[in-house]
Amino acid sequence: MARTALEMGVKQLADAAAVSTNTIVRFERGEDLKPRTIAAIRTVLEKEGVIFLDGEYSGVGGPGIRLKAME
16 A cells, blocks of 8 residues: 555565565565564655554554655
């Protein structure tokens, strides 16, 4: 969802996070990955403007994302 919101391709995210495209596919399927791999992907997405929401943000019923406002 976050990658799509950024209009970022699988290969583009994989390259930026220094992981394989297969790893991105596995991540998006919800498969188990090493914590450092998840951190690398999250770091790239956050640098691109994704804000990760836990379920407590503004009364949202579960986790989600939003994009930072562009200046």
